[in-house]
Amino acid sequence: MTLTYIYAESLAVVGPLATFSEPHAYDLCATHGERLKVPHGWSVIKQAQSEHELGPSEDDLMAIADAVREVAATSASTTADSQFESAQSQIGRRGHLRAVPS
Secondary structure, three states: OEEEHHHHOEEEEEEOOOOOOOOEEEEEEHHHOOOOOOOOOEEEOOOOOOHHHOOHHHHHHHHHHHHHHHHHHHHHHHHHHHHHHHHHHOOEEEEOEEEOOO
């Protein structure tokens, strides 16, 4: 479940897991979503989930897989760049000896 606070309206909304990040939104497990308490004077809107909505949908799983692939591709290129920079910084190094600039 995702909890979203709307401070201007003193409102907390608990609904299905959000598909994107939003300010003042927090993901909760079902147990904590059910036991949610809000400050005095605030209102709560809880959108109930039916039993067939309990697990992630196929679209959710594909979105997660795409995000993992994107991160893996980004980290692979970052690793290659950092290895190149590391090799450049050690140009004067051979075995246990190292050239020190004057």
